Amino acid sequence: MKRIFMSGVAFVALSSAALAACPAVTVSDNMGIVGAYPQQFELAEFEKLANCTLEFAGNPAAADFNSRIQGNGDLPSLADRLPAEPLVVAPYDAIGTYGGTLDMLSNATESGTTDLMSVRHVNLVRYSDDLETIVPNVAKSWEWNDDFTQLTFHLREGHKWSDGADFTAEDVKFWYDNIALDTNVREKPQDYVLVAGESMDVVVLDAQTIQFNLPSPKPGLLAHFAQSYAQGFQPKHFLGRFHPDINADADANAKAIGFDTGYEVIAAYYGGSDWMDTPTPMLAFPEKVAGMPAGAAPTLESFKVIAENTEGRHYVANPYFFQVDTAGNQLPYINEQDELFVSESEVRLLKLVNSEVDYKTQALNLDYAPLLLENQEKGNFTVELEPEISMGTFAFNVTSADEQKREVFNNLKFRQAMSVAIDRNQINEVAYLGLGNPQQYTAFSPSPSFVTEEMEQAHAQYDVAMANSLLDEIGLVDLDGDGMRDLPNGDKLILNLQVATQGISIKLVELVGQNWKDVGIDNTVKEVTTDEYRSAQTANQLDVTMYSKGLPSAVISGNAELFLPPYDTYFNHRTAMLWAEYIDTDGSSGVKPPQYAYDMIDDINGFQAAVIGTDESNRLGAKLVQNVVDNLLFIGTVKAVLPVYHSNNLKNFPKFKAQTGSFLRAYPYRGPQWYLTE
Numbered sequence: 001m002k003r004i005f006m007s008g009v010a011f012v013a014l015s016s017a018a019l020a021a022c023p024a025v026t027v028s029d030n031m032g033i034v035g036a037y038p039q040q041f042e043l044a045e046f047e048k049l050a051n052c053t054l055e056f057a058g059n060p061a062a063a064d065f066n067s068r069i070q071g072n073g074d075l076p077s078l079a080d081r082l083p084a085e086p087l088v089v090a091p092y093d094a095i096g097t098y099g100g101t102l103d104m105l106s107n108a109t110e111s112g113t114t115d116l117m118s119v120r121h122v123n124l125v126r127y128s129d130d131l132e133t134i135v136p137n138v139a140k141s142w143e144w145n146d147d148f149t150q151l152t153f154h155l156r157e158g159h160k161w162s163d164g165a166d167f168t169a170e171d172v173k174f175w176y177d178n179i180a181l182d183t184n185v186r187e188k189p190q191d192y193v194l195v196a197g198e199s200m201d202v203v204v205l206d207a208q209t210i211q212f213n214l215p216s217p218k219p220g221l222l223a224h225f226a227q228s229y230a231q232g233f234q235p236k237h238f239l240g241r242f243h244p245d246i247n248a249d250a251d252a253n254a255k256a257i258g259f260d261t262g263y264e265v266i267a268a269y270y271g272g273s274d275w276m277d278t279p280t281p282m283l284a285f286p287e288k289v290a291g292m293p294a295g296a297a298p299t300l301e302s303f304k305v306i307a308e309n310t311e312g313r314h315y316v317a318n319p320y321f322f323q324v325d326t327a328g329n330q331l332p333y334i335n336e337q338d339e340l341f342v343s344e345s346e347v348r349l350l351k352l353v354n355s356e357v358d359y360k361t362q363a364l365n366l367d368y369a370p371l372l373l374e375n376q377e378k379g380n381f382t383v384e385l386e387p388e389i390s391m392g393t394f395a396f397n398v399t400s401a402d403e404q405k406r407e408v409f410n411n412l413k414f415r416q417a418m419s420v421a422i423d424r425n426q427i428n429e430v431a432y433l434g435l436g437n438p439q440q441y442t443a444f445s446p447s448p449s450f451v452t453e454e455m456e457q458a459h460a461q462y463d464v465a466m467a468n469s470l471l472d473e474i475g476l477v478d479l480d481g482d483g484m485r486d487l488p489n490g491d492k493l494i495l496n497l498q499v500a501t502q503g504i505s506i507k508l509v510e511l512v513g514q515n516w517k518d519v520g521i522d523n524t525v526k527e528v529t530t531d532e533y534r535s536a537q538t539a540n541q542l543d544v545t546m547y548s549k550g551l552p553s554a555v556i557s558g559n560a561e562l563f564l565p566p567y568d569t570y571f572n573h574r575t576a577m578l579w580a581e582y583i584d585t586d587g588s589s590g591v592k593p594p595q596y597a598y599d600m601i602d603d604i605n606g607f608q609a610a611v612i613g614t615d616e617s618n619r620l621g622a623k624l625v626q627n628v629v630d631n632l633l634f635i636g637t638v639k640a641v642l643p644v645y646h647s648n649n650l651k652n653f654p655k656f657k658a659q660t661g662s663f664l665r666a667y668p669y670r671g672p673q674w675y676l677t678e
Helices: 043-050 062-067 114-120 169-180 221-227 236-242 250-255 262-270 345-353 366-379 403-409 412-420 424-431 464-473 506-518 530-538 577-584 595-609 615-631
Strands: 002-006 009-013 040-042 087-089 101-106 125-127 134-136 139-144 150-155 201-206 209-213 303-309 312-317 323-325 336-341 381-387 391-396 494-499 522-527 544-549 641-647
Touching: 040 043, 040 134, 043 087, 062 312, 101 114, 101 345, 114 336, 125 221, 134 139, 134 221, 150 169, 169 201, 169 209, 169 236, 236 250, 236 262, 250 262, 345 366, 366 381, 366 641, 391 412, 391 506, 403 412, 412 464, 424 506, 494 506, 494 530, 494 544, 506 522, 595 615
Parallel strands: 087 323, 101 336, 494 522
Antiparallel strands: 002 009, 040 087, 125 134, 139 150, 150 209, 201 209, 303 312, 312 336, 381 641, 391 544
């Protein structure tokens, strides 16, 4: 059998009688064709099950997209753009049509950008929309050895980067050895690229086979690749020319385009972070970008950024994308994406009400739901309230630069008092429309079997008398008669509550602030941008940190950060910054953590080495949760629901199982098969 591609369409010549055309299988009508994984097939599998030969067709506008991508050469035929083994995707409801621009809102560069990022995102594997099943994506298959110390991925022959270069196992090894572990690129390796703090050995077996050899078991490594924004590959052919370990002329190549070193060029394209939305050279180096090989590094994602400034970004469909639908059409269906940066939450809400956005979940707090629900029919959009996995949490800065505050914040009785001072039932009614569940933060969400009701409710009761008694006991009393408690040395105790509404409801913070005032702890509430909040949090400048927090067991099995000081990444909720500094510097600077912090480090390493659901996994999971609720480094509030917003013109858009960043928002819901109507 031979496939012939002409004018973007594949015709098939057979030596024997031609097989039938393939059926346009969808999720809503699978026509009795069910593969090994939900909602998708490998090409040979689909053709065998359907007894057909799939003919391919491309987007008629692909040549235009390609011409707008800086650094791309002439567009070859579709036959030379698709892998030999494309991933065949069953659309939810219908075979889509090409065209249109997906209009999206973010807060700013690197702030509130996950919504759009998740629509175009790819990784080696992904979670299906049941949020339980890991399915192939960039990798067509994988296998573990018996003790989970060796994970082997098989890639797709003929897969291309967005500039047409071959994607191979070398790109995975380059990412790991020369990006993730190189301290010239990253100050220190992230937890998710390590196993119990040790690096892996990544081996290229052949062009389509890459093997991860682990120093100890970590079954959750696969789950990491299924949900994380951190992609397990980078373009060696592109970035490698500027990496001194890959190319002896790296610095000379950098000087030729206006940089001093090759590492500076890598930083310009890669941003020093696995986060996908760091500024491209189009924003960071507009005076140099014309002389650089591309405006942004090549990608495997469904869309490629072609323009970026302080107002937003613009993307076009990747003409080399590796997925097709069951009718053979190359995905994505949507032609372009436009991302507008709007920092003010009120303006974002107005744009949603005015139907200027096609899809939104991130930074969409429940506070907005009544207004959105009221306007959805008039605005031709739909708002659905879906369960959230994380919840709003508060943490007192136990390494505060203010020694008086640090002493108070480190007193467990203070944290217990501040937890029981919170009226979670009132918060549920006022901020969460009565749709939530008041509870303590336990890190694991949803709760596995080893999380008991007692753990979920530890110091989560509303008890003003207990709060006042505990505060009196530790010497926080009103010394100057103004009705507010003072520090033991007589200084005023005023908590500075800075709120980034991307991560927590300001209404929730205001209610908690009033609860704390009711027991004599004065505070001020101020809304700040996400960037301001993150910078102050990182600089150890906040009295109280606050953000949404909590992850599923599957994510925790691959990423230990919730249990390692400072207890998350730059983008999320952190505390105890100086404990992290102490550990990172082997005690040469920072503040030594208490023993329970070291116990959690040991226990999370053990938890990740065990298979989820086994007795050992459950034992260590329970021990971790008990440590979390006993020490109250993070204080939980209410777990509820959050809005999912989408235009009614956006088709093949399914009902989300959860509104969460834990599984990278829209990533399980297959953005490449969404399409737009008028």
